[in-house]
Amino acid sequence: MLINADLHTHSCFSAATSKDMVISNIAPKSREKGLNLVGTGDAFHPKWLDIIEESTDYKGDGIYSHKDCDFVLTTEVEAKHKIHHLIILPNIEVARELSHKLVSSNKYIDGRPRSPLSGAELLELVKEYDCMIGPAHAFTPWTGMYKTYDSIYDCYGKKPDFVELGLSADTDMADTVKELSDFVFLTNSDAHSPWPHRLGREFNQIEMKDISYSSLQKALKHKDVKANYGLLPNLGKYHMTACTNCYKIIDPEIAKSNNMKCSCGGRIKKGVDFRISEIADYKNAKHPSFRPPYVHLMPLAEIISMIYDKGITTKTVQRTWQRLIDSFGPEIDVLINTQLEDISKIDDKIALGIEGFRNKTLDVVPGGGGKYGEIHFSERIDEPKPKSEKILTLDNF
Incomplete structure (x- = not known):
């Protein structure tokens, strides 16, 4: 059976997340989006686990259900070097035990715990409990794995279960990196609210025997993701190199020559597009035979x-x-x-x-520096086209 799954969300306990991110709101909005399986997010937060237990019926094999929407336990952990990792867990008992074991200064405060563990140490810990793990939004400049490492194996020491691309990348970009040719890619929303433009804005279509943790685990192991659905990558808020203050898009070489400082005084953040170009092995993507289509939404x-x-x-x-x-x-x-x-x-x-x-037939103003990109439609909707954003060069910096 084909399952539409968004495996990375957050609860009301995460910083900068809507108080409406509770099971009773997430479930109906997920169904309206067309999702069958949703990650709970924040599964190391004891109070959120209490809410999950109170709000859902346990169907067995890691699946918790609320009004025809199925949930699997997931969490995001900020580990060493401020790198974010996505973890998928088999049940609440494991989540509680791992939460107790995880060294973290804020796990009872924030749904996304911070830990001093390295990626390799975190992988070894969760693998003891049959969890799945991989880098969250792997290329993003603040907390993505590739902002620190040039190789995924330098981070984890061995092969993790998947790579989450993030909103600012797609398979055409990621498949320019040779070492990723054997990885299954995930596209998830990282939603902080149940609004329809956030929840399910990216998701995966996965071939599964049934909706269960073990079936999901087998599907990812055997690369049974049949389609990735996600934003146009230049709509992501870190796609281009840009100032985090005024959001001007700036040529990366100019940014580096100015010590990543904008003329407005703000800090310039390296974009996903440029970061991937730095670690790419190919000019154009080389998709492995199992790579499914990426459908832009x-x-x-x-x-x-x-x-x-x-x-x-x-x-x-x-x-x-x-x-x-x-x-x-x-x-x-x-x-x-x-x-x-x-x-x-x-x-x-x-x-x-x-x-x-x-x-x-869209005009796209790319995102960068923390600001989402914008799409404007053609004249036939009787709206004027905006002027395209210019990339700053030596002449206009």
Whole structure:
């Protein structure tokens, strides 16, 4: 069976995360997105584990269910060198025992615990309990594994179970790195809120015998991910090298020559695009035979928001989003499968926006420095095209 799985989210106990990230909110929104299996996030936080136990029915083999949405225990740990690691766990008993064993100064405060362990030490610890582990958003400049290491084996000492690409990368970028040709790639949302433009914005379509921990474990081991769904990578907020203060996109060589300081006084952060180019072995991607297609998505709420020039969380955008979901089913189907003429019966402009998304007739202002990229549709939606963001060079820095 094909399962749509988003395996990296956070709970209300993580820093900078919505108080609405609780099971009773995550479950229905996940189903509306078209997800079958969702990572709980924050599985080393004792109070979050209590909530999971109280809010779900245990179906066995690591699966906790709430109103037709299945959950598997996951957590993100910030370990040595501030590198983030994604861990998938077999059950609550293991989560509690590992939480007790993990050396961390903040595990009872923050859903994402900090630990002095190295990647290799963390791998050895969780493997004692049959957990799965891999780098979270592997290429991002603040907390990705490759911001510190040039090789994944330098971090873990041996092969981890997967590599999570992150919002600012896709398989075309990652498969320029030779050592990753034997890894299964995961694309997950890293959602901090249940809003429809966050939860499930990236997910994996996985062939599984059933929805269970052991089936997921076998699927990742045998590379049975059949499709990765995710954002256009230049929409990610760390895709390009840019200033973290004014968000100007800056040529990486110029940034380095100025000691990563912007003319505004802000700090420049190396982008995922440039970081991958530094460690790449190939100019163009060389996909292994098992590598599935990468399907670029854009959250439906963002399409609606841009068309009507209203905030994503406004009543207008959310009502329109809900109407489309109620009419045609999960968001994934609305974006990819629903006939445009059917959508136009509800809203002509939305139909044109989705058509532009499907046809890739979009103007993209890339993200960087902590600011998400922006998409603008063509003139046929009666909106003026923005001027493209210029990359700063020696002449205009």
